[in-house]
Amino acid sequence: MADVLHTDNLSIGYTSKAGKTVIAKNLNLTLPDGKLIALIGANGIGKSTLLRTITGIQKPLEGTVFLNDKKITAYEPLELAQNLSVVLTEKLPPSNLTVFELVALGRQPYTNWIGTLTDNDVEKVRQAIELTHIQHLSSKKHYEISDGQLQNVLVARALAQDTPLIILDEPTTHLDLVHKVALFKLLRKLTHETGKCILFSTHDVDLAIQLSDEMIVMTPEKTVQNDPCTLITEGTFNTLFEDEHIFFDAEKGKFIIK
Numbered sequence: 001m002a003d004v005l006h007t008d009n010l011s012i013g014y015t016s017k018a019g020k021t022v023i024a025k026n027l028n029l030t031l032p033d034g035k036l037i038a039l040i041g042a043n044g045i046g047k048s049t050l051l052r053t054i055t056g057i058q059k060p061l062e063g064t065v066f067l068n069d070k071k072i073t074a075y076e077p078l079e080l081a082q083n084l085s086v087v088l089t090e091k092l093p094p095s096n097l098t099v100f101e102l103v104a105l106g107r108q109p110y111t112n113w114i115g116t117l118t119d120n121d122v123e124k125v126r127q128a129i130e131l132t133h134i135q136h137l138s139s140k141k142h143y144e145i146s147d148g149q150l151q152n153v154l155v156a157r158a159l160a161q162d163t164p165l166i167i168l169d170e171p172t173t174h175l176d177l178v179h180k181v182a183l184f185k186l187l188r189k190l191t192h193e194t195g196k197c198i199l200f201s202t203h204d205v206d207l208a209i210q211l212s213d214e215m216i217v218m219t220p221e222k223t224v225q226n227d228p229c230t231l232i233t234e235g236t237f238n239t240l241f242e243d244e245h246i247f248f249d250a251e252k253g254k255f256i257i258k
């Protein structure tokens, strides 16, 4: 199995007049085809910073990100959009778009300059809408739907973009438990059936342990990547939160309140 993305000694963080702030360093991560990978860590640990850096939106402090063995900085915007779809947590710019039109924006890397959709494009948009169960919202304006519904719409847009790698920053934040599980299962099904790799950040650690193939765990000391069972055996989740009120029960595979 090939890796759609890997990092080589990546350091992430911020540069200001006061100097460099390193958020995490020496990251050698691999995102294999066909896997659902959860990125977890406490608030402020650096998950969004990592996602912005590996998608080429933010410059690394050091090291390199390779997408299909080519430096991500060497991609032209159109070629990048055909290989990588990204849903970050930023608000949408004001517009009058319907849900269908918003999902159809995912086809932009493939359409001509006036954005005419071919039958194939319309079919991809329709499939993405059906997979995410948002058919009933299709003709609503995007500002007429709830935050949770919008999250599914943005996932649909990423699916319509039909790229080998999809990166989602906290796609389940506004979803209730039923919709969280449904989205996790959909993402897992997609990775296994289509060979795409999906990396997503989440605070739903228990669900991620149950439903992801691999996890990237960020702690103040280090960032590790492995399958959930190995991470449990290695005691990685005990180091996730420095808090006397909760502990990780390795047998149950979840956090318990003391």
Ligand SMILES: Nc1ncnc2c1ncn2[C@@H]1O[C@H](COP(=O)(O)OP(=O)(O)OP(=O)(O)O)[C@@H](O)[C@H]1O
Binding pocket: 014, 023, 041, 042, 043, 044, 045, 046, 047, 048, 049, 050
């Ligand atoms: N533009 C910025 N300039 C400087 N520091 C920043 C900037 N954006 C974020 N940070 C800092 O980088 C660190 C990591 O932030 P980041 O948003 O990546 O964390 P996170 O793990 O995604 O957090 P959360 O789970 O709360 O969303 C934080 O200490 C934050 O204050």
